[in-house]
Amino acid sequence: METKQPKLIVKDLKKIYEDKCALNSVSFDVKEGEFLSILGPSGCGKTTILRILIGLLDATSGTIIKDGVDITNAPASSRGMGIVFQNYALFENMTVLGNVEYALKIRKETKAVARERALSMIERMGLSEHINKKPGELSGGQQQRVAIARTMILNPEIILFDEPMSALDVATRISLRKEIKDIQKEFGTTMIYITHDQEEAFAMSDRLMVMKEANIEQIDTPENIIDHPANEYVQSFVIDNLQAKINSLVKYLR
């Protein structure tokens, strides 16, 4: 594992909006099959990173290398990545099945193949009984499953999540959390996961990236971050908050 080249290498990524610097030369890499969380307060540049990685936004400077290939300027749909948005962004006018098979149909798969793959993905996500419902008739958690299925159907090598759980209640979060981890293991998908929930980040991640105001403060495994916080900020923002979260969660579970 250690000697293999990283799945994704990000070098000196910089983003300046008009006059505001949203990313200040950040560099990091992600290993094949790894679950990397990005943790940081609102406005620190997390979404900006994801949007640049998948190609929805152009970086001011810097390079992105995937499997040794420079994809900095590749179109979003050819990067082998999928993204799951915070507020799902489902197609409200289509059924669950319609949402999931849409991309395949547009990509000129035969109808039968598209249908079959969509059905098995829907089943994998435990949505079989809702197949003909519209998103508006589903719970938040179910809607997020549809969004994940819609992304997974194209077999992306990397999935990006932008605060996928922030609109969900605690119980749904915990079950969906497990679901996402299971998918990661089953398909070997690399995942980059934005959250502002310390507890979630620690529970799910192989490694954690802590950000503050356009910069990366520390990137390491959860254990190492707890044992050796890089600075005062990581100590207070990550560890102290984590403790508080755990306390409140324990209260909730009782």
Place this chain on the structure above:
Amino acid sequence: MKKIRKFASAHKLNATKVLLICVFAALVLIPLVRMLTNINGESLKSVLSQESFLSLISNSLVATALSTLTVLILAYVLAICVERTNIKGKEILNILLVLPMLIPSISHGMGLVVMFGNNGLITRILGFGGNIYGLQGIILGSVMYAFPVAYLMIADVLKYQDCSPYQAADILGIPKWRQFTSITLPYLRKPLISVTLAVFTMIITDYGVPLMVGGMYKTLPVVLYQEIIGQLNFEKGSVYGLILLIPAVIGFIFDVLNKDKGNSTFVSGKMLIKKNKLRDGAAYIFCGCICFFLMLPIIVFGILAFSKRYPSDISFTIKNISDALRLNAGTYMLNSVKIAILVAVIGVVLAFVTAYLTSRAKTKMSKALHLFAITSAAVPGVVLGLSYILTFKGSFIYGTLAILIMANIIHFISSPYLMMYNSLSKLNENLENVGKTIGVSRFRIIIDVIIPQCKLTLMEMFSYFFVNSMMTISAVSFLSTTKTKPVALMINQFEAQMQLEEAAVVSLAILLVNLLIKGIVALIKKISTKKKVSVFTEEAM
């Protein structure tokens, strides 16, 4: 290479925006400038030095202010009767109140003449009246014409008002009148300003009602109308156009500022309505009176259209219909329907594309385009019509249906544009991004995802364009020829020749066609909401 492609697609969106800005500039700004350059020192002097000039201004302002005030009070009271009591039949009332919005303003004016004129039905039955002409007539007619608009806007605001402050106030024992001044008024301030401006602009720019019942009480739009139609004096007309533009533009700017400063908070608890028989009884009486008053012209048209010889013989006949047809009402009706359909189709497409570009493909240019798209609302119809004559006279488009269609689209586009803008802004902002990441073009997402979710708004827009094009008498009055004339303009002509029965037939025909379109839209809406097809049912006008 790839970067170039991305660049190109962003470029296309921007190019479309520039193109649309040019279209709006060419169809609104340039004609207006053309009108303003038509004003010279001589015409300005001849208008301003008239003895009657000051009284003309004060007439317009007094008539409009009094009408607006009356409309606001009545509409507020009616909205309270409907939204804050337990009366039954609210749906029927709401349908009835839409009817007056489906006939031209000139029909309301004519209705007054037929009822209260020297030979009026009511004058004869009750033995009083005859003096409908003048300020009182303008106020009555303007109230009939503008009331439903004000009522719908106010009722909508009251319907979504949060009840919890009132409950808290009740518990604290705060008296009702204090509740009104400290809860109701602050909540209603912004929407009431909006309604006031809408009604004010509607009335001050209308020539239909004052032309019919103004008598010697002349207002600005009437003088402008007569200057152009009667005297063909475009220089003086332009001066009046400029003067009429002033209140409309001021109103428009106020309205934009009023809406910009944040929006009012929205719903939580539904208003709890206590049982109160006395209050409900009073509400029934008030609703009944208002309805009767507003329905009067339509009822009278119903009698008139099938009367042998008004006022001497009102026995039943269908001769008036064949008479109207003989006088080409059929041809003109066909003109109107053609115009209305084309305005609606082209208008909906133009408004959709514009709203899409300003709401879902935001760049710096979007703001400019947005402003252009709503600015047309600041230009009164008669002023638009006049500036179009001056700009397009002698060009190939002059005297065709096309110029009428163009003028109507520009005149009416602001409301449907805003309806679509609101709908599109409510859709998830990442839909096109999802498309981009799964390899689906923006265009396909628009077709497969965006449009299906805006179907109901599209239909509302269609019906708005259609109905208004059927009714309008403002811009089209200067731009139509005997060949391209829309049927609404016949009302004036018939009335001038004392063919009131035929005028009534035409008014009713317009009402029926509009009702048909409204009915179809309502039916489709009902069917599709039942199937829960879309999340968006009602968009604010």
